[in-house]
Amino acid sequence: EAQVTQNPRYLITVTGKKLTVTCSQNMNHEYMSWYRQDPGLGLRQIYYSMNVEVTDKGDVPEGYKVSRKEKRNFPLILESPSPNQTSLYFCASSDRRNTEAFFGQGTRLTVV
C-alpha cells in the first residue's frame, strides 16, 4: 500500500529537548516536504526536498532542520524546541513538483 508514515503520532516534550519526527514514504517519490498546521493559518511549508541531499527552506523554517540522506526518509529535527512550535505537523511526498502530494497522518507536538 502506497503511504507516507510519520512517527510519532503524538509527542509531548519540554522546551530545549532535541527531538526528531520521522517521515518515510514507499512510493519512490523524489519530492518531500514538511508542513505545520495551526488554527486559522492553514498548512504552512517548513522545508522541502527535491531529491536526495537537496533541501530548501519553505515559508516557516526557523527553528527546524531537515536531512535527506535517503530517498524514502525525510526527518524533521527540532534542535531546541520552544512552545511556539506546538503544532500539528504533516509530511508529504510527490513524484515531482506539479503533481498530487500524498500526506502522512500527522504528528501532534506539544512543547511545554
Add this chain to the structure above:
Amino acid sequence: GESVGLHLPTLSVQEGDNSIINCAYSNSASDYFIWYKQESGKGPQFIIDIRSNMDKRQGQRVTVLLNKTVKHLSLQIAATQPGDSAVYFCAEWVGGGGNKLTFGTGTQLKVEL
C-alpha cells in the same frame, strides 16, 4: 506576496444539496491546482486536480472549475453527504520554477441532516 485564500471559513449545507467551495489565488504563474479534504484527526487527502490549460474537470460527485481571468477556483460537491463533512483546502504549485505547494486556510463544510 503570493497567496491562496478562501472566501468563507464555514459552509453549512443540507444533506442532498450541492456544495460550492470557493478559492482565490493570486499567482498568475501557477499552473496546477489541487483540492484536498481533511477529516478530523487525519492528513489531507487528494480529491481532484486541474491544470491551468483546463477550465473544468469532473470526478465522482465533484467538479472543479478554474477561472483564470479572475484567478478563482471552485469545488462543487453534488448531493452532499454526511461523510463529506470536513475541511477543504485548495492548493497550488507555485509556477515559474517555484517548488512550493501552497495551501489556503481552509473551509469547514458542515452537512446538516
